[in-house]
Every structure is written in structure tokens, then in C-alpha cells.
Amino acid sequence: MSEEEVKQQERGEHEDPMVTRRRKIDELVAEGVQPYASGYQPDSRSADLNKTYEGLEPGTETQDIVTVAGRIVAKRNQGKMGFYVIRDAQGDLQLFVRKNVIGDEAYDSAKNLDLGDWIYAKGNVLRSRRGELSVQPTEIVLLSKSLRPLPEKFHGLTDTETRYRQRYVDLIANPEVRSTFKTRFEIIAAIRAFMATRGYLEVETPMLHPIPGGAAARPFITHHNTLDMPLYLRIAPELYLKRLLVGGFERVFEINRSFRNEGMDPRHNPEFTMIEAYQAFGNMESMMELVESLIVSVTTEVIGTTDVEYQGTQVSLAAPWRRAKMADLVSERVGEKVDTHTDIKTMRALCEKFEIEFDESYGSGKLLTELFDELVESTIVEPTFVYEYPAEVSPLSRRNDEDPDVCDRFELFITGREFANAFSELNDPLDQRARFEEQARAKDAGDEEAMWIDEDYLRAQEYGMPPAGGMGIGVDRLVMLLTDAPSIRDVLLFPHMRPEA
């Protein structure tokens, strides 16, 4: 190694960036500086300042002293002055650091700061000649030293794996990601506010279920040590919410996580957020009104319009929404009149014609549903209530009074995807028992998603549940629609991932 190379190494020129930053911490500590200081509270935030000083002319300086804090995301040193951009929860703000204002020693310390460091600064407000609102510090305090280099300033962080695994870095580097999640939580707040205006009480029911119920899905299983018994993460809150109707609550809703032990893809995460709501004396019709009003209201409030663009497709969410019977939609698509009463040979032939797999155990109702799922669902772009679901696939729904083979149930489809599921609730304990028993037979026959018999739920119904309407909306999907997110992972802060390689 040459003498020059030795000198370079001593100056840290060959160091890994993390080593360089560790060295800077050691140097600060040696100087008596705490690299993780506490007790500094900024009195101003970036966007607030920009608003307050909106009219400040370029090149003018105020004597207003403010304190600010944030993470350094850009540093442009220029001899005896420098421009440091700090990012706080509201956005970015420029610090105009001048050697003759802050002093020689503090200026050199500031030059030693790294991108990613959290700092606090005190100084007067001015607008630079180039028009950027700035704070001109007389004091800068390091609040938290960053040991890892930030992603590239211009392109940000694009690697999907890193973005999902290290969402904190994604949030630092990509401001639009922060904006997406802000919208997510505004949507959820707006849903809560809307439900409150409708007189619904937000409740909490168990997430650990002794019997998983309320949906057709495989559950996660866990174990209670003290009781030495299996417990299941809930696949839906439905059966507990309806027990509350039995108890006399007339309008309840719950908005929280459910868990399904299924595959992961751009629309499914093992844990996801749903709102479910139940209204005594309501029915399918009142649930259509509720779902439509809720989505229109929340959309208008959060994004300011009912015209949305999702992945290049324009969609109007303006009410009223189209209503169509499942059997009519399928008939139209397959070119012949079919419904739940069509003989099973015809239905099987249609499935074969369209290359749809089915099981021998499926009745005409389930075959109709398969045809709908495969041939029609993805073609529905504008909001559409598809109703009259076969009773065969609706074990918790009330039968239609005129045609007991179908239920007063609908699903809402937008952009080819299911957004909501709702129905007049089945409150006849005798019919409910029969439906559960049918499910139990399917389970015995190997259907892993078939429902279990929940004796306590039946007992509750035997006390009498008022007639009711109930609905569930997939909140993650609604957020995807309103933020134009292609994948559910883009609207979940910490999507589920395999362990790192």
C-alpha cells in the first residue's frame, strides 16, 4: 500500500458508508455531543409554514423565529452556505444554512450531517431569491443519527421486495406511498363517521374463535395453552355480530381484521380488513341503500368526486347503481335461459362447454354461481348489485319468499371485482340448522371451506333474532379502487411476505 493510499484510508475514503457513519457517531460522542438527543420540540411544520408565508416575496427575509424538525432528504452545500431539505409529516422544507449566520463551528458540524439524519433547527423565516421558503438556522441539533444510506434521491426506492419488507424505507423515499396510506386511513375514518350518522354502534367481537364461521374459507389455527384447546383466527365476524342482534342491539358494525388461510396474490392477503354491519328490521334492499350510500359518501368526502380511474379504466361511482339478477346475467352470457331451476344436465353441459371445472356434488345453484364467477364477474366494470344468489351457496342468507331456491342476497361488483356481500339475514333457526347440516355433509365430503355447525349460534337464533339485513365490504379493495393501487400489497402497510432469503 502506498503512502497516499494509507492516508486515504485514514480519511475514510475506502469505508463502507455504514462504517463512516459509525465513525461520525464516535467522533460526536468524543466531542460530548449526544447523537440521539431528546427534548427538542419544533413549533412549526413544513406545510403550515408554507401556508403562513404564502405571500412572502422571493428574496425577502423576515425576523420571525421558528423551530422545525425533520429528516434530511437533500443536502446541497456550496462553499460557505448550504441548502438542506428536511422532511416532516407534512412535507419538505428548505434550511438555508449560512456560515456567517450560524457560526464557523456549527457550520462545519452541519456539513458533517448525513442524508437520513433527523435534525432540529431554529432560525428566521425567509424566501430565497429563487422563491423557496426557507428557515435560516442559527442553531441545528442532531436528533437522531442515521446509520444507513437512503435510497437514491431521484428514482426513490422501486424494488418491490424491499418496498414491502422495509416499508419504513419506502415511506421515507416515496412520498406518494405516504399519501396512499394517508388516504387509506381517511377512508376508514370516513366509514366510521358515516356509520355513526346512520346510528350504528361500533362493536368489537372475538378474533379468536372456538368455531370459525361466517364465511367459506380455511382458517388459521392456534392453541390456547391454559385451556389446552384449539382456537381459530376469525374468518369473519358475522356470527358474533348477529348474536348481538339477538341480544337487542339494532344497528352494529365492526371494522377490523379477518384472517383466511389461503394463497397470496394481488388481491388477497392472509389478513385483511372488512367492515360488517347489521341492521335489525332491514333486508337486502336496505343493505343496497346502505352500501351504495356509504361508498358514494366516503368516496366524495375523501377524494372529492365519484369519477375514479382505476388502472386506466374510468368508473363512475355515482348513484344509482345497476341491479341485475345473477341468472339473467349468466343467461345473457351463455346465450340461453338458465337459473337455479335449470336441470343439472344442462348446467353441467354448459360448464363443460366453457371449460369450467365442477364437482359431481354441485347442484344447479352452485353450477350457476360457477358460470357467473368464471364468465360474468370480470366483465362488470360499473358498480353493479348482482342479486338472487342460489340458496345452495348462501348458507346464512334468508330464502326469497317467492322462490326458496334463491336468497335475498347480493354481491357488489366494480372493475370486475367483488367489493361487498350482503343479504337479508336468515333468522329461522330451523332452516339455519338444516343449512348447517348441509354444510357439514359437504365438509365430510371433503370441502375444506364448508362451514362448521355452530351450536351456540343456533341456540342464540332459537331465542329469536329480529329480521335483519347485513353487509360486508372489503376495505382493502375499496382503498385499492380509490388510490388506483394495482395490488393489495400497495394498500397494506406491512403485507405478509415469506421469510427473507
Add this chain to the structure above:
RNA sequence: GGACCGUUAGCUCAGCUGGCAGAGCAGGGGACUCUUAAUCCCAAGGUCGUAGGUUCGAUCCCUACACGGUCCA
């Protein structure tokens, strides 16, 4: 579970028909008192996802595996 695509410096990406591994940004040194993807000069930075194979020689071709993405079941 299957098909296809991807994995190269901290980040964003090049890398031709198999022949010594490239750039920009970030980081280091220097110049610069109105920049905002600042600019200019200098120096540095790599187990090419992992493990095998073919070859005189592999980032490149082949196989397996891992992780990610999309589509399908």
C-alpha cells in the same frame, strides 16, 4: 401447485455472439454565499441471488434451489 419474467455497487440501472465488471446518484477528498435531480475536479466502491454443471474461459449457456413479480389452478 404450474407457467413465464426478474435478482449486477448502499439506491436506480447498463453490460453486444461466452473473453479483465460499467454509469448516474449516495458515500470520501477538494472548489464554490441563492441552490432545489446544483455544478466542477479527484479518488474509491462488486461473492454479478445461492449451489452445481458445460467450457481453455461463465454476469452471459444448462440444472437445482431461494426470494420477488405477473398470470393460471
